[in-house]
Structures are given as C-alpha cells and as structure tokens.
Amino acid sequence: MTEIFSTLFGQSEAQGPQGPGTLGFAPGKPPPLPQTQAPAPPQIPAQPGDEGPAARKPGVMNEPFYLLRELPAGNDLTGNTNLITHYNLEHAYNKFCGKKVKEKLSNFLPELPGMIDCPGVQDGSSLRSLIEKPPVCGNSFSPLTGALLTGFRLHTGPLPEQYRLMHIQPPKKKSKHKHRHHRPQDPIPPAETPSDTDPKKKKKKRDDDPERKKKKKDKKKKKVGKVTKQKL
Amino acid sequence: MAEKFDNLEEHLEKFIENIRQMGIIVSDFQPSSQTGLNQKLNFMITGLQDVEKCRQQLNDIHVPLEAFEYIDQGRNPQLYTKECLERALAKNEQVKGKIDTMTKFKSLLITELGKVFPEEMAKYKAIHGDDPPS
Numbered sequence: 496m497t498e499i500f501s502t503l504f505g506q507s508e509a510q511g512p513q514g515p516g517t518l519g520f521a522p523g524k525p526p527p528l529p530q531t532q533a534p535a536p537p538q539i540p541a542q543p544g545d546e547g548p549a550a551r552k553p554g555v556m557n558e559p560f561y562l563l564r565e566l567p568a569g570n571d572l573t574g575n576t577n578l579i580t581h582y583n584l585e586h587a588y589n590k591f592c593g594k595k596v597k598e599k600l601s602n603f604l605p606e607l608p609g610m611i612d613c614p615g616v617q618d619g620s621s622l623r624s625l626i627e628k629p630p631v632c633g634n635s636f637s638p639l640t641g642a643l644l645t646g647f648r649l650h651t652g653p654l655p656e657q658y659r660l661m662h663i664q665p666p667k668k669k670s671k672h673k674h675r676h677h678r679p680q681d682p683i684p685p686a687e688t689p690s691d692t693d694p695k696k697k698k699k700k701r702d703d704d705p706e707r708k709k710k711k712k713d714k715k716k717k718k719v720g721k722v723t724k725q726k727l
Numbered sequence: 728m729a730e731k732f733d734n735l736e737e738h739l740e741k742f743i744e745n746i747r748q749m750g751i752i753v754s755d756f757q758p759s760s761q762t763g764l765n766q767k768l769n770f771m772i773t774g775l776q777d778v779e780k781c782r783q784q785l786n787d788i789h790v791p792l793e794a795f796e797y798i799d800q801g802r803n804p805q806l807y808t809k810e811c812l813e814r815a816l817a818k819n820e821q822v823k824g825k826i827d828t829m830t831k832f833k834s835l836l837i838t839e840l841g842k843v844f845p846e847e848m849a850k851y852k853a854i855h856g857d858d859p860p861s
Contacts, residue, residue, distance in 0.1 A: 600801045650756065
C-alpha cells in the first residue's frame with residue numbers, strides 16, 4: 496500500500512511545482528505516470544487513465560494498482576486459536592500447571608535408592624556425560640563363567656569409609672514426625688531439672704546420658720512388640 | 728504403547744533392586760556371601776540382556792535433551808513439561824494479541840483510506856473482496 500502512495504506522490508513531484516489540488520492529496524483520479532518510468536510489459540494494453548506499467552498477473556491486468564499481490568493462502572491453524580484445546584492437552588495442562596509440581600527428582604522417582612537429588616556432575620553420573628562419551632555398545636552380554644567369577648572374590652569385612660555412602664538413602668521426613676509423637680510418652684528422668692528445659696542443654700545431656708541409650712533400646716523393643724501384636 | 732514402557736520399567740526396577748542388594752552384600756562382605764554375590768552378578772547380566780531386548784521396541788521414542796538437564800540437576804523432569812506448556816500458552820497469547828492488533832489496524836486503515844481514496848478503495852475491495860470489520 497505504501498508503494499501506491501510513493502508512486503502517486505512521486506509523479507506529482509516529477510512534473511514540477513503545482514497547486515495543492517493537483518498534488519493528489521484530494522480524492523480523485525491520480526495523475527498519469529511520466530514516460531521515464533520502467534517500460535511496460537508487451538502483454539499489457541495501454542488504456543486511457545491507466546497508471547502505466549506494472550508486473551501483474553494476467554488476472555488483474557486492468558487494475559490501477561501497482562505491485563498488488565494476491566493475499567497469502569489462509570492457514571486454518573493460527574495463533575488465534577487456543578492450541579492447547581486444539582491438540583487436546585487440557586488434561587495435561589491442568590495436571591502439570593494446575594497443581595504444584597514438586598521440585599526434587601526423588602519426588603518423581605521415590606523408589607529409586609541413593610542420593611538422586613544431588614547434581615549428576617558431582618559424582619560423574621550425569622546423563623550429559625553419557626551422551627558426550629557414550630559407552631562401548633554392540634557387544635553381546637554373556638554370563639560370567641567360573642574363571643571370570645574368580646575376579647569377584649572379595650575380602651571379608653566392612654567397606655572402607657570412602658565407599659560407604661553409596662547405598663545410603665536420604666532421611667525420610669515421616670520418621671521425624673514419628674519421633675515427635677513418641678517423645679511425650681518418654682518418662683521424665685529424675686536428673687532433669689527446670690533449668691534443663693533449654694533445648695541446647697537438653698541435646699548435650701541426651702548425647703552424654705547412657706540411660707538415654709538404654710531407653711532408646713527399650714522403645715525399639717516396645718515398637719517391635721506392638722507390631723507383632725497388630726499382626727496377630 | 729504404554730506396555731513397552733511398563734515392560735522396560737519393570738526390567739529396570741528389578742535391575743536396580745539387584746544392584747542395591749549387591750551393594751548391601753559388598754558393604755559388609757562375608758565368605759558365605761560369595762555364592763550369593765556370584766548369583767547377583769549373573770542376574771545383573773541377564774538384566775542388561777532384558778533391557779537390551781526392550782531397546783528395539785523403543786527406537787521411535789525421542790526424549791528432548793533439555794529434560795536431561797533437569798535430571799542432571801536433580802530436578803523433577805515434569806517441571807520441564809510444565810514449563811513447555813506455560814511457554815506455549817504464553818506464546819499463543821502473544822501471537823493472538825498480535826493478530827488481533829493487526830486485524831484492528833487493517834480495518835481502521837481500510838476505513839480511513841476509504842475516506843481519502845474512495846474510488847481506489849472500491850477497486851481494491853472488488854479485487855480482494857469485502858473484508859469483514861474486526
């Protein structure tokens with residue numbers, strides 16, 4: 496559309512200074528193009544009042560517009576439609592965006608053992624390293640024979656400390672609530688005084704008190720007893 | 728479709744459980760545990776064979792690499808799905824806004840051009856048809 500305006504206003508300037516009525520601002524017929532413009536293609540017949548040459552399709556030959564192109568084919572699917580309803584993703588949207596999705600990987604895979612919430616880069620278990628340096632594939636898996644199994648004879652005894660943390664799972668939150676419920680049932684030892692209600696002092700005394708350890712063992716025995724009674 | 732995922736999931740769970748039990752055996756090894764350990768090692772190899780068999784059924788499954796980044800950071804990969812959906816909706820709304828604005832602009836422009844160039848606009852509408860006002 497702007498090209499139409501430029502051709503209209505450009506024609507008036509090329510012809511020299513004229514009155515405002517003939518500059519093309521007022522509604523009416525535009526002035527004809529000068530002959531210095533690009534030559535018309537041979538198939539277009541010259542008509543009176545015609546603006547002149549233009550690269551046109553045969554269907555619109557007699558139109559006064561220059562460089563008027565056909566509108567692009569309309570696409571049924573545009574941003575005007577709600578694409579989530581179009582692709583039937585409402586259920587997925589409500590599931591993931593309606594509710595709060597938990598942040599940690601252990602919430603997605605609760606049964607997976609080990610410390611999976613830590614970044615994979617720390618212990619070399621990242622998936623990206625697996626993609627960048629893929630392991631050797633293609634060989635078949637064959638069971639280990641007696642001779643090969645001799646390589647797996649281990650020394651007796653516990654593992655060194657540096658390797659022990661591999662199988663430890665992160666502490667479950669439920670166990671803390673259980674301890675809180677059971678604490679008021681504990682009998683108050685006679686050594687406790689009102690000054691011992693300070694939580695820091697309590698913690699220190701609990702660690703040092705051997706009677707506390709005995710009471711913990713008693714609690715475990717009681718719990719086992721309760722479990723067996725429930726089963727019966 | 729879901730069956731092949733369930734099959735793979737089952738094999739992986741068994742494999743992981745086997746590895747976990749091996750870890751427990753090895754953490755405090757006793758001489759009597761050797762035969763059990765050997766058995767677990769062979770279970771591990773059969774587990775890998777089972778996972779290898781599942782691989783052929785899942786050749787057409789593609790996982791986006793961005794989801795792997797979430798897993799490597801210890802984050803829930805469902806957050807990636809959530810963020811994809813939110814970004815798609817935001818972009819959808821943005822494009823719809825642009826379309827609505829351009830449609831309004833077009834109708835305004837045609838109206839104003841019709842006032843200034845009525846004959847030309849009549850010819851233009853004859854070519855492209857009467858556009859419905861937005």
